[in-house]
Amino acid sequence: MPSLFDPIKLCNLEIKNRVIMSPMCQYQASNKKGMVENWHLIHYVSRAMGGTGLILTEMTDVEARGRITEGCLGIYNDAQVDGFKLIIEECHRYGSKIGMQISHAGRKSTIAGGDIVAPSAIPFSKESPVPRVLTKAEIEGIVEQFGRGAERAIEAGFDTIELHGAHGYLIHQFMSPASNKREDEYGNRTKFALDVIRTVKQAMPSGMPLIFRVSAVEYLEGGYTFEEMLSMSHLFKEAGVDVFDVSTGGDSSYRPEVYPAYQARYAAAYRKELEVPIISVGKLENPYVAEAVIRNEQADMVCIGKGMLRNPYWAKEAAATLGVSLELPGVYNMAY
């Protein structure tokens, strides 16, 4: 039975432990061009120095209008590629693997004066603008942009790609009956996700794992059920998803009650049903809780979000708490 600090192989990607830095928007691209700055270098590399097995970048968008804010990172032009190279090289130096989370905010973009688009003209909340309905040709263009984004991420040197299919962003907007009322072929709520998965997978070298983040359940009335999400996920797996990262919600302003491992039951159900490696996320920052989720075979890996914002050395300190050795670079081990 594996434990939190045992290595894992996702397709051909070997990862030294089962700790993942959860994707977290930084809003620090003050250049407003979606380009990496020193902040990002320091932010990601310090978690690599802290012993994290796999780092996932913040949601990085495939179109300028697909950013939540102008401070978000983008992967929609070639000039954005180089900035990631040093981050990747340095994360590798300290033994971490790193993946890009690729996304499009759709109607959750808040860029003032922006072209806010969605499957249907339904705003995210009462305060949000009514989005413009995407034409079929525009949707096909966005699918292509996902593919180009993946190609650029691979050119930069990323080890894996996570598609953001959760939290109410564009892929999720197409999957939800509450936000997709289309009457054309994209009214089939799996079509957009499947097109994106196939296009991105084609851009990836064989043996590189494709991770897909899902919202297992929606908290909005009129949303999909968990059973429906599971059956959609079978199609996503057939189309090329190798690993599911199981979150919930984000479809409305409703916040579920948060307690340790509050989303792990969905990961466990995914693991049984989909029979692929599964990532759990959501208040797993107590090392004993994270260890229990792995040992009880509810998930194969854990994402740590806020716990890792507080502490870049979360992995090392979790290992120390659990009595496991984890080497840090240089003299950092002397601190333990």
Ligand SMILES: Cc1cc2nc3c(=O)[nH]c(=O)nc-3n(C[C@H](O)[C@H](O)[C@H](O)COP(=O)(O)O)c2cc1C
């Ligand atoms: C500041 C911040 C930014 C976030 N940005 C993203 C994001 O870009 N993509 C994503 O999938 N989730 C994002 N999340 C959600 C986290 O990845 C994670 O799922 C959530 O915080 C729950 O995990 P935790 O309890 O360990 O923090 C963000 C969370 C925080 C706190």
